[in-house]
Amino acid sequence: MAEFGFDTLAVHAGAQPDPATGARITPIYQTTAYVFEDADQAASLFNLQVFGNIYTRLMNPTTAVLEERIAALEGGTAGLAAASGHAAQHLIFHTIMEPGAEFVSARQLYGGSVNQFNQSFKKYNWHVKWADATDPESFKREITDNTRALFCESLANPGGVITDLEPLARIAEDAGVPLIVDNTLATPYLIRPFEWGAHLVVHSATKFLGGHGNSLGGLITEAGTFDWAKSGKFKTMTEENPSYHGLKFFETFGDFAFCVAARALALRDLGPTMAPMNAFLILTGIETLPLRMRRHCDNALAVARWLEAHERVAWVNYAGLEKHPLYPQHQKYCPKGAGAVFTFGLKGGFEAGVKLVNNVRIFSHLANIGDTRSLIIHPASTTHRQLSDEARVKAGAGPEVVRLSIGIEDVNDIIADLDQAMRA
Numbered sequence: 001m002a003e004f005g006f007d008t009l010a011v012h013a014g015a016q017p018d019p020a021t022g023a024r025i026t027p028i029y030q031t032t033a034y035v036f037e038d039a040d041q042a043a044s045l046f047n048l049q050v051f052g053n054i055y056t057r058l059m060n061p062t063t064a065v066l067e068e069r070i071a072a073l074e075g076g077t078a079g080l081a082a083a084s085g086h087a088a089q090h091l092i093f094h095t096i097m098e099p100g101a102e103f104v105s106a107r108q109l110y111g112g113s114v115n116q117f118n119q120s121f122k123k124y125n126w127h128v129k130w131a132d133a134t135d136p137e138s139f140k141r142e143i144t145d146n147t148r149a150l151f152c153e154s155l156a157n158p159g160g161v162i163t164d165l166e167p168l169a170r171i172a173e174d175a176g177v178p179l180i181v182d183n184t185l186a187t188p189y190l191i192r193p194f195e196w197g198a199h200l201v202v203h204s205a206t207k208f209l210g211g212h213g214n215s216l217g218g219l220i221t222e223a224g225t226f227d228w229a230k231s232g233k234f235k236t237m238t239e240e241n242p243s244y245h246g247l248k249f250f251e252t253f254g255d256f257a258f259c260v261a262a263r264a265l266a267l268r269d270l271g272p273t274m275a276p277m278n279a280f281l282i283l284t285g286i287e288t289l290p291l292r293m294r295r296h297c298d299n300a301l302a303v304a305r306w307l308e309a310h311e312r313v314a315w316v317n318y319a320g321l322e323k324h325p326l327y328p329q330h331q332k333y334c335p336k337g338a339g340a341v342f343t344f345g346l347k348g349g350f351e352a353g354v355k356l357v358n359n360v361r362i363f364s365h366l367a368n369i370g371d372t373r374s375l376i377i378h379p380a381s382t383t384h385r386q387l388s389d390e391a392r393v394k395a396g397a398g399p400e401v402v403r404l405s406i407g408i409e410d411v412n413d414i415i416a417d418l419d420q421a422m423r424a
Ligand SMILES: *Cc1c(COP(=O)(O)O)cnc(C)c1O
Pocket: 084, 085, 086, 087, 110, 112, 113, 153, 157, 182, 184, 185, 203, 204, 205, 206, 207, 216, 217, 218, 369
């Protein structure tokens, strides 16, 4: 469907009226397994000689529509769904890494990803090295013979960072490793990392893609441009696989081999499958992604401008503001908007932050982003509570910092709510 515009793909890509019933909306195929036509067909399914449904841990018709849709929106060759964004990251690294291998990640990351990389991945003997998302050369300095990937967020939560993807993709290409981009906060509506040379994109569909705060989900898609054989380092992709009679994934499946391998090996064996019900809800959410993102971004810019002029506000970290140091990056990578998640600082410090979250009425005080509703959190008294004062400041969660995820409500009401809560 590549000839269609983005807004059309958001509604239609991957979906057709149900061939069995004529149902216009993709049904929720709430089934664990699928009847084989005969023993021969079953054998070819298990051998990956033909693609088809076997068991919902591996694939499901509702989820397949979502996988095709994210591939279409990102301009990828194939997609793979997982139970959550973190599960999707796990599947990617399980396919790329082996014990003792390393990857280089931007340190400006969703806090949960920092924990996953620093703590849980260590149990597999996979090692993360940290670089600076605003300085592509800092990635280069951390690359060794053991490096298997570079990782970053396109728009980084919560620092307002817009990563310079183009030089970073070139550094990855030169090093013979894929650039993996977490595109959760931007969504393909604002940034399409493959257009800047990235090789794999991962999403927490829990946020703006689903968009309504009702389902967890993760998505992977691949550009189909990475040569997995060239360096000899990606054995899962290139060597004979004993659990599929010696099949070689890259040789057999070419430009969509990564998603086949991640499904047939990592998803099969680790098992974090997206539920069909969640695929249905996320698909429904994606239909309005372009409308919501336009509104999210317009509202966020208006709120950021209002805050910037407010007497009780010390600073606003939103790349959509002309004087933000990353404004040029915003114009290059996401001219349609700088996203809906940003931080600002209150002159009144910790006490003022606590008072604000206690007095908002429209904003919900909670630890999520990317809902239709406006959301607020004061990191120092919640998500970053356990850290020392110094560590909090280093993580961008000093006592005065408030994080907003601006919703799609009437922007005058959003602003009035912040105003009354700051004055309360
Ligand atoms: C929420 C989030 C994740 C993790 O996704 P889950 O669906 O919560 O597992 C990863 N990256 C970013 C940028 C996120 O916001």
